[in-house]
Amino acid sequence: MVRTLTIKTREYLTMLFVGLLLCATAAVTLWQITGIERRTRDIDRASRASATLPRLTADMSRLVQHERAYMLTVARQHRPTDDLDRWNEAYDAVVAALGTVEAAAGERATAPVRSALLTYQREFFAMRSRIAQATVPPVDPGGADGDATRAAFAQLEQRVDTLVQSTTAELTAQTAGVAGGFSRTYVAAAIALAVGIIVALILLRVAVFGPVNAEAQALAVVCESLAHGDLSNRVPSPGYTELGRIGRAINTMLDHTVPLVDSRKERDRMQAAVMKLLSEVSGVAEGDLTVEAEVTDDVTGAVADSFNLMIGQLRQIIGQVQAASRQISTAVGELRDVTANLATGSDDQAAQAVEASVAIEEMAASIHYVSENASSSAQVAEQARVNAEHGTRAVTRTIEGMKAMRDQVQETAKRIKRLGESSQEIGEIVELIGDIGDRTSILALNASIQAAMAGEAGRGFAIVADEVERLADRATEATKRAGMLVKATQGETAEVMTAMEDTTREVINRSNIANEAGVALAEIQGVSNRLAELLQAISDAAQQQARGSEQVAKSMNEMSAVTRSTAAGTKQTAAAINSLGLLVDNLNAIVTRFKLPPAGAEAAPFSQPRLVASR
Amino acid sequence: MTKSASSAPASAAAQPAGDAVDGITPQAWQELILKRCGLTFRHVRAPEVIGLVHEQMRACGITSAAAYYQLLSGQPGASLEWDALIERLTNHETSFFRHPPSFDALRQHILPELRAARRGARLSLWSAGCSTGQEAYSMAMCAADDAAAGEFTVWGGDISHQAIKIARLARYGPRAIAPIPNHYRQRFLRPTTGASGNEYEIADEIRQRVRFMTTNLVEPDGFRPTHDVVMCHNVLIYFSPAAVSRAVSWLASCVALGGYLMLGPGEAPNDRPSGLEPVILNGVRAYQRRGAKPAESRP
Numbered sequence: 018m019v020r021t022l023t024i025k026t027r028e029y030l031t032m033l034f035v036g037l038l039l040c041a042t043a044a045v046t047l048w049q050i051t052g053i054e055r056r057t058r059d060i061d062r063a064s065r066a067s068a069t070l071p072r073l074t075a076d077m078s079r080l081v082q083h084e085r086a087y088m089l090t091v092a093r094q095h096r097p098t099d100d101l102d103r104w105n106e107a108y109d110a111v112v113a114a115l116g117t118v119e120a121a122a123g124e125r126a127t128a129p130v131r132s133a134l135l136t137y138q139r140e141f142f143a144m145r146s147r148i149a150q151a152t153v154p155p156v157d158p159g160g161a162d163g164d165a166t167r168a169a170f171a172q173l174e175q176r177v178d179t180l181v182q183s184t185t186a187e188l189t190a191q192t193a194g195v196a197g198g199f200s201r202t203y204v205a206a207a208i209a210l211a212v213g214i215i216v217a218l219i220l221l222r223v224a225v226f227g228p229v230n231a232e233a234q235a236l237a238v239v240c241e242s243l244a245h246g247d248l249s250n251r252v253p254s255p256g257y258t259e260l261g262r263i264g265r266a267i268n269t270m271l272d273h274t275v276p277l278v279d280s281r282k283e284r285d286r287m288q289a290a291v292m293k294l295l296s297e298v299s300g301v302a303e304g305d306l307t308v309e310a311e312v313t314d315d316v317t318g319a320v321a322d323s324f325n326l327m328i329g330q331l332r333q334i335i336g337q338v339q340a341a342s343r344q345i346s347t348a349v350g351e352l353r354d355v356t357a358n359l360a361t362g363s364d365d366q367a368a369q370a371v372e373a374s375v376a377i378e379e380m381a382a383s384i385h386y387v388s389e390n391a392s393s394s395a396q397v398a399e400q401a402r403v404n405a406e407h408g409t410r411a412v413t414r415t416i417e418g419m420k421a422m423r424d425q426v427q428e429t430a431k432r433i434k435r436l437g438e439s440s441q442e443i444g445e446i447v448e449l450i451g452d453i454g455d456r457t458s459i460l461a462l463n464a465s466i467q468a469a470m471a472g473e474a475g476r477g478f479a480i481v482a483d484e485v486e487r488l489a490d491r492a493t494e495a496t497k498r499a500g501m502l503v504k505a506t507q508g509e510t511a512e513v514m515t516a517m518e519d520t521t522r523e524v525i526n527r528s529n530i531a532n533e534a535g536v537a538l539a540e541i542q543g544v545s546n547r548l549a550e551l552l553q554a555i556s557d558a559a560q561q562q563a564r565g566s567e568q569v570a571k572s573m574n575e576m577s578a579v580t581r582s583t584a585a586g587t588k589q590t591a592a593a594i595n596s597l598g599l600l601v602d603n604l605n606a607i608v609t610r611f612k613l614p615p616a617g618a619e620a621a622p623f624s625q626p627r628l629v630a631s632r
Numbered sequence: 633m634t635k636s637a638s639s640a641p642a643s644a645a646a647q648p649a650g651d652a653v654d655g656i657t658p659q660a661w662q663e664l665i666l667k668r669c670g671l672t673f674r675h676v677r678a679p680e681v682i683g684l685v686h687e688q689m690r691a692c693g694i695t696s697a698a699a700y701y702q703l704l705s706g707q708p709g710a711s712l713e714w715d716a717l718i719e720r721l722t723n724h725e726t727s728f729f730r731h732p733p734s735f736d737a738l739r740q741h742i743l744p745e746l747r748a749a750r751r752g753a754r755l756s757l758w759s760a761g762c763s764t765g766q767e768a769y770s771m772a773m774c775a776a777d778d779a780a781a782g783e784f785t786v787w788g789g790d791i792s793h794q795a796i797k798i799a800r801l802a803r804y805g806p807r808a809i810a811p812i813p814n815h816y817r818q819r820f821l822r823p824t825t826g827a828s829g830n831e832y833e834i835a836d837e838i839r840q841r842v843r844f845m846t847t848n849l850v851e852p853d854g855f856r857p858t859h860d861v862v863m864c865h866n867v868l869i870y871f872s873p874a875a876v877s878r879a880v881s882w883l884a885s886c887v888a889l890g891g892y893l894m895l896g897p898g899e900a901p902n903d904r905p906s907g908l909e910p911v912i913l914n915g916v917r918a919y920q921r922r923g924a925k926p927a928e929s930r931p
Contacts, residue, residue: 369807372725379725379866385674386869387898567676 021257027225034220038213045209049202056194063188066122070181073114073130077177080107081170084141101145108138122184133176137169232260239267248275290317298324304610306332335611342601342608349594349601356591363584370577377573381566388559395552402545409542412535419528426524430517437510444503447496454492461486654697658682664704669718669791670850670875684720692716708851715793715846723870724795726763728804728811729770731865734894737914738861739774742892746860747782749890755784758859760849760883761867762788765799765842766808771863772838773816787859789847799844802834849879858888865896873902880905884919893919 022030087100115134119127144166235252242250248271252264277284294317300308306328310321464482468475652658658678665671665681673681689700692713707713729735746755757775759768768788775784790796809821809832821832834842849867862883868876880895884905887893893908895901900917904910908919 372807375723375725379723379869382674382723382869383866383896383898389873390898390900390902393902563674567674 022224024225024229024258024260027229027258031217031221031225035213035217038209038217042206042209042213046202046206049198049205053195053198053202056191056198060188060191060195062121062123063184063191066118066126066184067181067188069114069117069121070177070184073111073118074177074181076107076111076114077174080104080111083107084166084170087145104141118180122180126180126183129176130173130180133169133173137166137173140166140169228256229258229260232256232258232264236260236264236267239264243267243271248278287316290315293317294321294324297321298328301328305612306335307612307614332613335608336613339608339611339613342605346598346601346605349598353591353594353598356587356594360584360587360591363580363587367577367580367584370573370580374570374573374577377566377570381563381570384559384566385563388556388563391552391556391559395549395556398545398549398552402542402549405538405542405545409535409538412531412538416528416531416535419524419531423521423524423528426517426521430514430521433510433513433517437507437514440503440506440510444500444507447499447503451493451496451500454489454496457489458486458493461489653682653686654699654701656697656701660701661685664701665717665721666872666875668704668708668714668851669721669848670871670879671718671721672870672872672875681721685717688717688720715791718791719794722792722795724763724792726766726866728766728809729813730767730811731897731916733914733916734863734865734897735770735774737916737918738771738863738894739777741913742861742894742918743775743778746890746892747778750782750860752782755782755861756857756859756888757784757786757861758857758863758886759786759788760847760862760864762790762799762844763792763795765795765802765844766804767863767865768799768842768844769802769820769834769838770812771861772842773812773820776820776838776841777816784841786842787857788842788844790844791846791848793846796844796846802839803831804834806830806832849882850875852882856886858891859886860888860891861894862887862891863894865894865899868895868899868901876901877903884908884921887919887921889921889923891921893921895919 083100083104083106087104090100111134115127115130118130232252232255235255239250239252251268251271255261255264255268290313294310297310298308308328310324310328312318312322312325461482465479465486468479468482471478652660658681661682662673662678665673665685685700686697689695689697692700694700694703704713704717743755755775757771759771762768765788768786772784772786775786788796788799790799803824803826805826805828809817812821817832820835820838822835824831824833849864850871864879864883868879871879880901880903883893884907887908892911893905894916895918897916905919907921909922911918911920
């Protein structure tokens with residue numbers, strides 16, 4: 018167990034041990050000195066007691082004097098005196114002195130004195146009470162009545178003497194003890210110190226210097242042999258001290274060094290192989306992936322094999338990366354073109370949207386104008402319709418008037434016709450009257466002939482016949498005139514009839530025309546109605562259109578705003594794609610630094626369909 | 633000329649319609665604009681228009697709508713401030729040969745007739761509301777096309793200074809020139825490179841015959857030239873009916889005897905332009921001033 022402690026621990030332990038020894042020595046010395054001190058205290062007490070004792074004896078003598086004085090006074094005078102008070106004072110002084118002694122010498126030493134004092138006091142009080150009660154006649158203080166008191170005081174004196182003697186004896190004894198104590202103390206301290214030093218030295222030798230010395234010796238031996246190139250020596254069983262650790266380290270170092278020294282040739286060979294491998298593969302560092310390391314039999318062969326495998330993988334990956342990078346580059350180029358077009362296009366589009374919105378605004382205004390015009394046209398058409406209606410009503414009234422007129426004319430014509438017919442009849446009657454006149458005239462002629470034949474008789478008759486003939490002639494004349502008048506009337510009537518017929522025809526014509534006008538006006542009214550409806554419809558449609566065009570104009574405005582923002586977004590996209598293009602160019606520059614074998618030599622080209630599919 | 637607001641930014645529409653700002657209601661603004669420029673706005677665009685007005689107000693450093701209203705009320709329609717506001721409110725949409733039948737009618741009927749009538753005198757054509765000049769240049773191309781083309785001048789007028797500036801530049805992008813017929817393109821355009829890539833420049837042959845100026849059709853200045861052809865397309869649609877009547881009568885009064893007024897399809901006014909007769913040419917309606925022999929109308 019001791020072997021496992023380090024030198025430092027040992028040092029600490031030794032110091033601890035020496036410290037313990039010193040402590041023990043000091044304890045022994047202290048113990049002795051304590052004894053001396055105790056004795057010194059006793060001496061002190063004894064000397065203080067002996068110093069207080071004279072005071073006690075003095076007080077006692079005062080006490081006994083006062084007692085005597087009391088006795089004497091009482092005995093002489095039978096009356097109280099102040100001696101009793103003085104005795105009491107003296108007694109108190111004695112008690113106080115005894116207390117002082119007791120404090121110095123201890124209770125045990127003074128106890129007999131105290132009991133003797135109490136006895137004396139009791140005796141004195143008993144005697145005093147006897148005196149007071151006069152049971153005892155005043156006696157001689159030195160007589161028998163004071164015997165008990167005197168005996169008690171004597172005992173007290175005796176005990177005080179004893180105390181004085183014992184105190185003196187103790188003082189002497191203590192002084193002698195102190196002297197002896199000092200000499201014992203010297204001896205004990207010396208012995209303890211000597212034993213401690215010896216034990217410490219032994220311990221140092223055994224626990225510290227011995228092992229350390231041995232280990233240092235062994236180390237020195239090994240190091241000396243190392244200095245001479247001998248690597249076979251080892252430090253024998255190195256301990257756990259620092260030196261032991263050095264020893265183990267030297268051992269380990271030697272164990273490790275020896276094989277290295279032994280395999281120097283092997284190392285040289287390997288180094289050459291590694292150098293070769295290095296020179297073979299150094300091209301890779303410059304990005305040349307066409308190199309192949311030679312696979313030899315030794316360890317570097319395995320490394321070369323692994324290296325070739327790795328380069329193969331790397332070649333494949335770089336090939337794929339290059340292919341991908343080329344494709345990305347192409348794609349980004351296309352994308353760049355597309356977005357550039359898009360940006361230009363969306364700029365154009367934005368401009369066009371603005372133009373379109375302006376144009377649509379104008380269209381909306383135009384439609385609004387048309388719509389306004391259409392509504393006023395509808396109003397005009399409505400007016401036309403109302404006017405046509407009025408016209409129709411007027412024409413209808415005209416036609417009705419015409420009709421009435423025609424009817425009236427026709428009625429008149431009929432009447433005139435009837436008038437003509439009547440005059441015809443009148444003519445016939447007039448003819449008949451003419452015939453009658455003619456016949457009457459013939460008859461009158463015949464009658465006048467007959468009268469003439471009758472002669473005178475017939476003269477009167479002849480006159481009558483003449484008269485009848487004249488009348489008949491006048492009648493014939495009148496009927497001729499009447500016939501002429503009737504003829505004239507008939508001619509005029511016929512003229513009137515013709516005129517009336519013309520008039521009737523005219524009226525009919527006119528009313529036909531008016532009818533036609535009425536029909537035309539009715540048609541106009543119909544058309545006007547239709548026109549008004551159509552115009553209303555147009556007006557409604559135009560208003561609808563106007564509202565629609567307002568919507569369109571509004572939408573167009575919004576669209577043009579959206580288009581503007583889209584154009585801005587497209588520009589940003591184009592910018593982003595441009596920077597992407599730069600990044601891809603960088604990537605291309607980076608991956609083309611790697612040199613690859615000619616295409617086709619390498620298996621597993623980049624899988625193109627996947628890229629296409631993902632696009 | 634005056635074409636109402638281009639695609640206004642969405643923020644411009646922030647002001648809700650019907651709320652008065654500084655005591656000026658949207659209606660008051662619209663009435664003021666209507667009075668000065670004849671521009672009317674469809675109900676739905678009212679908030680946008682007010683937004684544009686406020687934008688212009690802030691642009692000239694005025695914070696109170698009432699103050700801006702005062703400023704604008706106190707200035708004639710041709711003032712700089714009105715110009716700036718109108719720039720914001722007008723729509724510059726136009727294109728070459730926008731309504732091809734109109735140009736066919738111009739080339740095939742109107743111009744030959746006028747040349748015959750004027751016997752070689754210089755013809756004056758007016759593109760009223762030419763915006764960025766395409767219509768004026770299209771008219772000039774038609775007029776220059778004929779082999780028997782005589783002297784002519786095309787006047788382009790618009791209320792927008794900005795548009796007139798672009799028109800005077802006579803440079804157009806590839807999309808703008810797309811509607812120009814191929815043979816015109818080869819004859820009258822010169823490819824060039826501008827700020828925004830490929831551009832085309834109108835040939836000097838045409839440019840020298842086209843003049844531009846700003847014109848307000850509703851508040852015309854006293855100057856009243858007469859023109860043989862007045863073309864006014866897609867302008868009246870932005871006007872109130874009253875402004876349309878005023879503008880049409882002004883346009884009509886600018887038509888020389890025998891000359892034509894060509895309005896956009898669908899822009900027929902409610903009242904026939906005074907003193908003009910409607911004619912249908914190549915399916916296009918135009919109005920002609922008839923009277924004494926056309927040739928005598930031009931001194």
